[in-house]
Amino acid sequence: MTDRGSSALRPEHPIARSLPHLVEDFGFDQVGTPVSETVSGITISSRDVVPGDLYVGLKGKKFHGASFAAAAREAGAVAVLTDPEGVALAAEAGLPVIVTPEPRLALGELAAWIYRTREEPPTMFGVTGTNGKTSVAYILEAILRQLGIVAGLSTTAERRIGDVTIVSKLTTPEATEIHAMLARMREAHVRSVILEVSAQAITQHRVDGIVFDVVGFTNLTHDHLDDYETMDVYFEAKRELFQPDRARRGVVIVDGPWGARLVAESRIPLTTISTDVNADAEWTLTIDEETADRTAFTLRGPERRELSTSVPLLGSHMAANAALAIVMLVESGFDLGAIAHALNEPSEDDEGHERGLEEGRVAGIDVYIPGRAEKISGERGPVVYIDYGHSPDAFTSTLESIRRVTDGRIIMLFGADGDRDPSKREEMGSIAARLADAVVITDFHPRYEDPAAIRRVLLDAARAAVPEREIYEVAEPRAAFRKALSIAGEGDVILYAGPGHENYHEVAGERIPYSARDDARNALHEHGWL
Ligand SMILES: CC(=O)N[C@H]1[C@@H](OP(=O)(O)OP(=O)(O)OC[C@H]2O[C@@H](n3ccc(=O)[nH]c3=O)[C@H](O)[C@@H]2O)O[C@H](CO)[C@@H](O)[C@@H]1O[C@H](C)C(=O)N[C@@H](C)C(=O)N[C@H](CCC(=O)O)C(=O)O
Numbered sequence: 001m002t003d004r005g006s007s008a009l010r011p012e013h014p015i016a017r018s019l020p021h022l023v024e025d026f027g028f029d030q031v032g033t034p035v036s037e038t039v040s041g042i043t044i045s046s047r048d049v050v051p052g053d054l055y056v057g058l059k060g061k062k063f064h065g066a067s068f069a070a071a072a073r074e075a076g077a078v079a080v081l082t083d084p085e086g087v088a089l090a091a092e093a094g095l096p097v098i099v100t101p102e103p104r105l106a107l108g109e110l111a112a113w114i115y116r117t118r119e120e121p122p123t124m125f126g127v128t129g130t131n132g133k134t135s136v137a138y139i140l141e142a143i144l145r146q147l148g149i150v151a152g153l154s155t156t157a158e159r160r161i162g163d164v165t166i167v168s169k170l171t172t173p174e175a176t177e178i179h180a181m182l183a184r185m186r187e188a189h190v191r192s193v194i195l196e197v198s199a200q201a202i203t204q205h206r207v208d209g210i211v212f213d214v215v216g217f218t219n220l221t222h223d224h225l226d227d228y229e230t231m232d233v234y235f236e237a238k239r240e241l242f243q244p245d246r247a248r249r250g251v252v253i254v255d256g257p258w259g260a261r262l263v264a265e266s267r268i269p270l271t272t273i274s275t276d277v278n279a280d281a282e283w284t285l286t287i288d289e290e291t292a293d294r295t296a297f298t299l300r301g302p303e304r305r306e307l308s309t310s311v312p313l314l315g316s317h318m319a320a321n322a323a324l325a326i327v328m329l330v331e332s333g334f335d336l337g338a339i340a341h342a343l344n345e346p347s348e349d350d351e352g353h354e355r356g357l358e359e360g361r362v363a364g365i366d367v368y369i370p371g372r373a374e375k376i377s378g379e380r381g382p383v384v385y386i387d388y389g390h391s392p393d394a395f396t397s398t399l400e401s402i403r404r405v406t407d408g409r410i411i412m413l414f415g416a417d418g419d420r421d422p423s424k425r426e427e428m429g430s431i432a433a434r435l436a437d438a439v440v441i442t443d444f445h446p447r448y449e450d451p452a453a454i455r456r457v458l459l460d461a462a463r464a465a466v467p468e469r470e471i472y473e474v475a476e477p478r479a480a481f482r483k484a485l486s487i488a489g490e491g492d493v494i495l496y497a498g499p500g501h502e503n504y505h506e507v508a509g510e511r512i513p514y515s516a517r518d519d520a521r522n523a524l525h526e527h528g529w530l
């Protein structure tokens with residue numbers, strides 16, 4: 001079932017809470033007479049108001065949210081909470097106005113109070129890092145399912161409770177949406193929740209009001225240097241999650257310098273993982289086998305604990321994501337042997353008992369991640385992966401992984417986001433030229449930027465890196481995919497990096513329907529390869 005009607009998951013049976021008590025408990029000022037004695041929800045978007053809501057008018061980059069108070073009233077809001085600047089803007093709506101100097105700072109606590117999410121909270125897992133958050137979240141959910149536990153999931157791609165799914169707008173929802181979602185999850189008796197946590201979410205107080213049981217860190221590499229001045233500032237945003245007011249325990253991959261720094265600067269108990277067996281880490285990961293569809297690995301930990309398993313995903317970086325998920329589960333209290341047993345793999349903890357596999361099921365983690373190195377080609381023709389990589393490190397990891405599993409040529413098709421960190425574009429162009437055999441540069445969410453200018457930076461960087469490289473520029477993504485297909489032969493690989501699971505292309509404020517996965521499948525059909 002897909003909950004397409006709303007853009008947020010809400011409790012089906014909201015609890016009415018006293019509005020005067022809310023004003024009193026939080027020490028807010030109130031202007032005007034209440035139109036209702038109760039409040040049953042909270043939102044920061046007039047477009048998402050449902051009857052009974054407190055509408056919070058926040059000052060944004062483009063608008064002051066208080067100017068949408070009339071629309072909020074129309075939709076059934078019972079009061080407006082805003083800052084002193086918003087009072088006059090909200091006044092005309094005729095709703096009581098509650099005032100506090102910085103409403104964003106109160107959102108998490110308020111939402112937790114309204115939805116009562118502090119009472120009997122589920123086990124909360126939080127995942128952060130530049131790349132791999134969504135993948136770790138899906139892998140955690142999959143292992144929990146294999147352990148017989150239904151988890152709630154919130155990622156860049158989708159938010160999910162059992163078979164109820166909505167498409168995500170942000171990587172991490174606003175605090176108002178998170179607590180509404182947690183309330184809905186409680187109704188569904190979900191006892192474990194996995195939340196992908198972006199740096200922006202921490203900076204913008206979206207995860208306020210939550211204390212995670214276990215947080216995980218994948219890596220930190222060049223991205224988001226439009227939102228954060230330097231890598232140090234970007235790191236400091238992520239570091240906040242690994243402090244006692246936000247999390248009880250953490251698991252950190254220490255392969256890069258930022259992981260080691262996080263270990264030094266965090267103030268919660270931490271467990272470390274490394275892919276270097278000689279590193280000073282509690283858990284180490286070794287890759288046993290890599291194929292185009294599956295990566296097998298062994299994870300070794302303290303007290304000679306060991307687990308060998310596999311993920312049906314491309315690349316050693318996906319094995320690292322899986323290792324992080326497994327150690328996070330161990331840190332939350334699961335026994336490694338029980339995990340191994342659930343994945344149908346023998347382990348030392350399992351006393352060597354090897355269960356027979358169900359017929360047709362391959363042992364290992366049973367996960368599907370939409371649009372992360374997703375192989376959409378069939379038995380014939382070139383291998384086609386659709387990926388969500390849109391940063392230099394993501395390009396490197398995926399291209400190096402493909403190189404290890406193919407003898408054919410690699411054709412890399414990609415573009416770069418408009419209105420997002422332009423400083424990473426040259427590196428992306430140069431990595432593509434260095435690690436692929438042919439490059440096709442296309443448009444990818446130009447937003448309000450000139451798409452030709454974005455392509456020019458990528459092209460110049462690619463040509464400068466490897467002057468003899470075969471490089472094409474095809475602005476329109478459908479035509480660009482067909483260009484890539486026209487130069488690919490049997491056994492070659494096309495990596496289409498960027499669009500992942502997304503079903504739109506964002507141009508000048510418009511979201512134009514476009515699914516790279518569907519279009520690529522159509523193109524393969526046209527060639528008779530599917
Ligand atoms: C730069 C940024 O973070 N912008 C966020 C910000 O927008 P803004 O300040 O421009 O808000 P605004 O449009 O001026 O509106 C002000 C207020 O009026 C409200 N409003 C506005 C219009 C209306 O009709 N009714 C209404 O109520 C808005 O909900 C908002 O509360 O507040 C909005 C409401 O929450 C967010 O949707 C928006 O995220 C935008 C879409 C965004 O793209 N953010 C990115 C940078 C982001 O957060 N990315 C991270 C990580 C990505 C990753 O992992 O790679 C993420 O977590 O998604």
Ligand SMILES: Nc1ncnc2c1ncn2[C@@H]1O[C@H](COP(=O)(O)OP(=O)(O)OP(=O)(O)O)[C@@H](O)[C@H]1O
Nearest residue numbers: 130131132133134135156317372387388389394397
């Ligand atoms: N551990 C990793 N190290 C490096 N690159 C990775 C790793 N895991 C995934 N990637 C690359 O990053 C891309 C995005 O992966 P994923 O969606 O899991 O990360 P994310 O952190 O959720 O990204 P975003 O913040 O953009 O939502 C993948 O498609 C792949 O190209």
